[in-house]
Amino acid sequence: MHYQGKVYRPWMEADSVLIQTTLGCSNSQCTFCTMFDDKRFKVRQLEDIFADIDQARRYYPQVRSIFLIDGNVMAIRTEMLIKILDKIKATFPEIQNISLYSGFNDFRRKSISELKEIKSAGLDMAYSGLESGDPLVLERIQKRMTREHAIEGMAMAKEAGIKVLASFIFGLGGKERSVEHAINTTSILNIMQPDAIAPMALAVQPGSVLEQEIGRGEFTLPTPLQILEEEKYLLENLVDFDCYYWGDHGNNISPMRGMFPAIREPFLQKLERDITHNPITKQNAIQTFAW
Numbered sequence: 001m002h003y004q005g006k007v008y009r010p011w012m013e014a015d016s017v018l019i020q021t022t023l024g025c026s027n028s029q030c031t032f033c034t035m036f037d038d039k040r041f042k043v044r045q046l047e048d049i050f051a052d053i054d055q056a057r058r059y060y061p062q063v064r065s066i067f068l069i070d071g072n073v074m075a076i077r078t079e080m081l082i083k084i085l086d087k088i089k090a091t092f093p094e095i096q097n098i099s100l101y102s103g104f105n106d107f108r109r110k111s112i113s114e115l116k117e118i119k120s121a122g123l124d125m126a127y128s129g130l131e132s133g134d135p136l137v138l139e140r141i142q143k144r145m146t147r148e149h150a151i152e153g154m155a156m157a158k159e160a161g162i163k164v165l166a167s168f169i170f171g172l173g174g175k176e177r178s179v180e181h182a183i184n185t186t187s188i189l190n191i192m193q194p195d196a197i198a199p200m201a202l203a204v205q206p207g208s209v210l211e212q213e214i215g216r217g218e219f220t221l222p223t224p225l226q227i228l229e230e231e232k233y234l235l236e237n238l239v240d241f242d243c244y245y246w247g248d249h250g251n252n253i254s255p256m257r258g259m260f261p262a263i264r265e266p267f268l269q270k271l272e273r274d275i276t277h278n279p280i281t282k283q284n285a286i287q288t289f290a291w
Contacts, residue, residue, distance in 0.1 A: 001052045001059070005039045008291070009067050010127050010165070010198070012246055013099065016067040017056050021049055021084060025071030027103060029142045030131070031209035032172065032202070035291070036071055043076055050087055057091050065097040074102030074126060078114040085121035095122070102126035104153030105145055107162075115160030125163040125195070128153070133188030134181045137173050141210075147188055154192040163195040165246070170230045171202030171286060175220040182230040190239045197260075198246040199234065201227050201253060204288040221285040227253055228281065232271045235264055251289060253280060 003020050022043050024036040056063065066088055073081070088098060100123065107115065107126075132138055135147055157164050166189065173181030189197060202222070204211050213219040222230075231247070231254065240261045247267070248255040254274045256267050275281060 001055045002048070005070075006035065007069060008035050009069060010167075011249060012165075012198075013065070013067040016065040016097075016099070017060060017063050018067055018069050019049065019052055019056065019084075019088075020044065020070060021068045021073050021100070022070045022076065026075045026106075027072065027144050029144065030129075031141045031213065032131075032169070032205065034205040034208045037207070039070075041072075041075075043080070046080060046083060049084055053084075053087055053091050062094060063092045064094065065099070066092070066095060068098070068100035071101050072103050072106055073100035074106035074118075075109070078110060078118060081118055081123075082121045085118070085123060089122050097124045098122050099125040099127065102128050102157075103145065104128050104130070104150040107153035107156045108149060110156075112156060112159055115156060115162060119161045123162060125165060126157060127165045127167065127198075128157075128194075130166045130168045130185070130188070130192075132168060132172050132181055132185050134173060134177065134184035137177060137181050137184075141172065147184070150188060151191055154194060165196040165198055165244075166192065166194040167198040167200065169200050169202050170227045170252075171222040173222070175222045175226065175285075178222050178226040178230060182233040186234050186237045189234075190237075190241075193239075193241040194243060196244040196246060198249065199231060199252070200249040201251045202286065202288060203251045203291060205290055221288075223281075224253055224278075224283050224286050225275065225281040227286055228271055228275050228278075232268065232275070235268050235271065238264075251291075253278070253286075 009018055024039040024041040026041045168185055243260050245260045246257050248257040254271055
C-alpha cells in the first residue's frame, strides 16, 4: 500500500483501513490548516487505488471499516468514485462502513441522483468541515464556503441518505468574536441537524496563515474560559435532534462524547464544574498544540 505525504484521518476512524484516493485537499487555503500543505490536490490513478485495495486484502483477514483519504474525496468524478466503492465491496464482502472526507460544496457540485448512486454503491458517512456558522469567520478563514452553501450541501446529502459528521472549531472567532461564533454555529447546526458533530478546540498549526495573523496582532487567541463558554452555549441551545456528539478530541478542554440530546444535562454539569474549578480558566489565552 502506498501513501504520499502527511496522512490524516478523523480520530473516530482509528480502527479503519486507510486507502489514499486523492492527494491533498481541493481547498487548501483555510488559514488555520496546514494538513496538506506538502502536496497539491490530485486524484490518484484508478489502477493505483485498486492495487492498494488488493494489497490491503492481503494484509488484513478482516476489514470492517475503510476510510478514504486525503481531503475532499467526494470531489472525485461520480463514476470513478462508484468504481472505487464497488471495488471495495467486492474485495471486502465483510465491510460494514465506508467513509470519506467531503466539503459541503462537494455535495453541491453533484446532483441528487449522483449522490444517491454514491450512497447505493456503499458510502456510509462523509466527514465535512463546517468550522463555523458565522459569516465573518468563514470569510476570514478563507473557507470559500458561505453559510448558505453549507446548509444546501447538508440538505442534499440528507436527501441522498448519506450520513454526515460536521466538525467545527471552538475559538475560531478569536477573543473578539467568540460570542457571535458560538451563536451562529449553534444556529446553523439547528438548521442542518447532521448525524454527528465533532467540536474541537482551536489548535494553531505551526506555519499556518493563522499563526502569522497572531504574530501580526490581527487575531487574538480566545481564553480557555471562552472556549468552555462557547461549548456551554452550544449544548444549551441545540434543539433536540438525534446526533452523536464527538467532543473528545485531544485538544478539547473538557472532553466528552455521547448521544445527543440524552447527554445534554450531564455534559452541561461537567462543563459547569470545569468553568468553576478548572485552573486553566484563569489563563489569558488558550495553549494550542499541533494536530
